[in-house]
Amino acid sequence: MLLPQEADKSLKLNIMPLNKKIRELKEKREKVLLGGGEQAIEKQKAMGKRTARERIMTLLDDDSFNEYDLFVEHDARDFDMDKKSLPSDGVIIGTGTIYGAPVAVFAQDFTVAGGSLGLMHSRKITKIMDHALKMKMPLIGINDSGGARIQEGVNSLAGYGEIFFRNTISSGVIPQISVILGPCAGGAVYSPALTDFVFVVDNISKMFITGPEVIKTVLGEEISMEDLGGAKVHSETSGNAHFFARSEEECFDQIKKLITFIPWNNQQKARMFDPGEPRPEYDVEKVVPVDPTMPYDVKDVIRAVGDNSDFFEIMEHYAKNIVIGFGRMGGRTTGFVANQPLEMAGVLDVDSSDKAARFIRYCDAFNIPIITFVDVPGYLPGVDQEHSGVIRHGAKVLYAYSEATVPKLTVILRKAYGGGYIAMSSRHLRADFVFAWPTAEIAVMGPEGAANIIFRKEIMSSDDPDSVRRQKVEEYKAKFANPYVAASRGYVDAVIEPAETRKFLLHSIAVSENKEIQTPPKKHGLPPF
Amino acid sequence: MKQYENLGILNVGATLYHTRLSRKYKARKPYRTADPRLILSYIPGTVLDILVVPGQKVSTGDELMILDAMKMQNKLKSKTDGRIKNIPVKKGDRVAKGTVLIELE
Numbered sequence: 001m002l003l004p005q006e007a008d009k010s011l012k013l014n015i016m017p018l019n020k021k022i023r024e025l026k027e028k029r030e031k032v033l034l035g036g037g038e039q040a041i042e043k044q045k046a047m048g049k050r051t052a053r054e055r056i057m058t059l060l061d062d063d064s065f066n067e068y069d070l071f072v073e074h075d076a077r078d079f080d081m082d083k084k085s086l087p088s089d090g091v092i093i094g095t096g097t098i099y100g101a102p103v104a105v106f107a108q109d110f111t112v113a114g115g116s117l118g119l120m121h122s123r124k125i126t127k128i129m130d131h132a133l134k135m136k137m138p139l140i141g142i143n144d145s146g147g148a149r150i151q152e153g154v155n156s157l158a159g160y161g162e163i164f165f166r167n168t169i170s171s172g173v174i175p176q177i178s179v180i181l182g183p184c185a186g187g188a189v190y191s192p193a194l195t196d197f198v199f200v201v202d203n204i205s206k207m208f209i210t211g212p213e214v215i216k217t218v219l220g221e222e223i224s225m226e227d228l229g230g231a232k233v234h235s236e237t238s239g240n241a242h243f244f245a246r247s248e249e250e251c252f253d254q255i256k257k258l259i260t261f262i263p264w265n266n267q268q269k270a271r272m273f274d275p276g277e278p279r280p281e282y283d284v285e286k287v288v289p290v291d292p293t294m295p296y297d298v299k300d301v302i303r304a305v306g307d308n309s310d311f312f313e314i315m316e317h318y319a320k321n322i323v324i325g326f327g328r329m330g331g332r333t334t335g336f337v338a339n340q341p342l343e344m345a346g347v348l349d350v351d352s353s354d355k356a357a358r359f360i361r362y363c364d365a366f367n368i369p370i371i372t373f374v375d376v377p378g379y380l381p382g383v384d385q386e387h388s389g390v391i392r393h394g395a396k397v398l399y400a401y402s403e404a405t406v407p408k409l410t411v412i413l414r415k416a417y418g419g420g421y422i423a424m425s426s427r428h429l430r431a432d433f434v435f436a437w438p439t440a441e442i443a444v445m446g447p448e449g450a451a452n453i454i455f456r457k458e459i460m461s462s463d464d465p466d467s468v469r470r471q472k473v474e475e476y477k478a479k480f481a482n483p484y485v486a487a488s489r490g491y492v493d494a495v496i497e498p499a500e501t502r503k504f505l506l507h508s509i510a511v512s513e514n515k516e517i518q519t520p521p522k523k524h525g526l527p528p529f
Numbered sequence: 530m531k532q533y534e535n536l537g538i539l540n541v542g543a544t545l546y547h548t549r550l551s552r553k554y555k556a557r558k559p560y561r562t563a564d565p566r567l568i569l570s571y572i573p574g575t576v577l578d579i580l581v582v583p584g585q586k587v588s589t590g591d592e593l594m595i596l597d598a599m600k601m602q603n604k605l606k607s608k609t610d611g612r613i614k615n616i617p618v619k620k621g622d623r624v625a626k627g628t629v630l631i632e633l634e
Contacts (some may be wrong), residue, residue, distance in 0.1 A: 218600075449544065
């Protein structure tokens with residue numbers, strides 16, 4: 001039994017003063033903030049990469065980052081893992097703002113055990129994902145990881161599964177952005193694949209399910225990491241990435257710009273900006289040649305019509321025959337979808353259908369009106385297209401437009417033939433306003449094809465089939481290659497001069513502001529995935 | 530109007546369009562009907578065993594070769610009746626997808 005005085009003394013000895021406690025905290029923090037240590041950081045920089053924390057600081061508004069779970073550690077025991085300390089378990093999580101918009105962020109730290117994903121690492125990621133979903137703010141994930149932490153076995157797999165599940169549940173509720181700033185291989189690729197937008201950087205991003213070594217051993221095919229799953233491949237060939245940048249700096253600028261265009265969640269609309277007129281160098285009357293077989297860059301039409309001629313293109317290098325991206329009309333974010341006559345004549349095919357359909361569904365999920373510019377000759381003919389399933393891929397466009405309940409405005413610039421006409425946000429798929437330029441040709445097929453079928457007998461039985469064919473093509477053109485047949489049925493609401501396009505679109509977007517549509521109750525539809 | 534370079538011609542519905550052709554389109558392979566007399570590797574792999582010799586008569590369904598691929602021993606069977614004309618590969622060869630393994634006549 002201690003005497004009262006002695007007890008007092010011993011108590012005092014055990015109490016650390018506040019300033020010392022704070023110092024202790026600071027020391028603990030400093031140690032962890034170094035991540036994998038100076039050597040590992042040097043290695044990271046030598047690869048042209050920033051550290052995870054630098055990345056977050058570059059991306060977020062100054063002094064806006066609150067970090068959580070700094071002191072989380074793993075408790076793995078196998079393979080001598082109990083002797084290893086991995087600061088913050090190789091991932092940084094927190095919340096912050098971008099131009100004032102709240103965002104939840106995680107960034108894998110490659111300097112700590114190669115950013116490998118163990119159980120606690122995954123629990124940190126799922127914690128911030130849960131926050132993002134609850135608080136209805138965008139989630140940004142910066143991926144830089146060697147993959148599963150093999151020493152943690154099935155716990156690591158469980159971690160991935162928990163992440164994928166949350167990606168799926170959050171899909172269409174909050175915007176989800178994936179930034180690939182290092183390797184992202186094996187199962188890990190499925191988190192980005194489930195998110196809305198994937199950003200890649202040349203020479204830094206590497207994504208694949210099975211790497212070059214496995215491919216070589218199993219299949220005997222040799223390929224470099226860059227050629228298999230580099231930034232260019234995913235931006236141009238696979239379509240897995242939506243934004244390509246030459247440097248991390250450029251990539252962060254792209255992400256910040258994207259954030260200005262999208263709402264924080266599916267119950268809100270994107271923020272309004274001060275509207276500005278298109279720049280005078282984009283003259284809408286000087287873009288589109290009247291001859292439907294001649295090319296032009298449809299992005300010039302978008303720029304000639306949109307606020308400040310500002311067009312933020314998505315998937316610029318993939319399936320270039322269709323153009324998608326964000327702009328603004330009267331200060332409000334607008335999704336643009338346009339056939340691109342400059343590339344593959346603007347045909348619909350497997351890849352362009354996939355690209356457009358996903359974007360239309362994105363706009364619909366996040367309350368963004370869609371403007372569609374139509375100049376489409378139809379679907380790309382070919383065995384490879386048919387065998388690659390152009391039927392089910394093409395159907396995605398029909399599905400996406402039909403299902404979308406956001407304001408849908410359509411401008412038919414030139415040709416709109418056959419199935420392509422129907423698919424491209426036609427009246428029949430419940431476009432709200434359909435406009436056509438006087439150059440529009442809305443018909444069941446192109447004049448050449450139609451004349452060959454309708455006047456087949458006359459052409460074949462003639463002594464001079466070529467001249468009869470030409471004459472019949474001209475006849476068909478005169479009668480059907482115009483917007484007035486469709487306008488006479490009300491399939492087109494107004495035939496407008498090109499110079500009137502912005503005026504008509506601004507007005508129809510404004511009157512669609514409170515558009516509401518009831519759809520039959522269902523659990524979910526079955527889009528042709 | 531702007532002028533554009535590197536334009537090709539794309540035929541859609543008998544109309545000829547002046548446009549840029551994609552790399553994928555230019556690289557597409559013309560379709561060929563499958564020839565039942567050619568046994569091709571439908572997957573890259575290693576020739577584990579050859580069960581027939583040139584000149585041998587075979588019938589539809591006969592096993593001709595074992596191709597080791599994706600940790601599986603795949604039995605390649607004849608799709609037609611005929612005689613083995615040529616076997617351009619040997620045991621242990623690693624073959625790419627689409628390689629001719631056996632020719633029949």
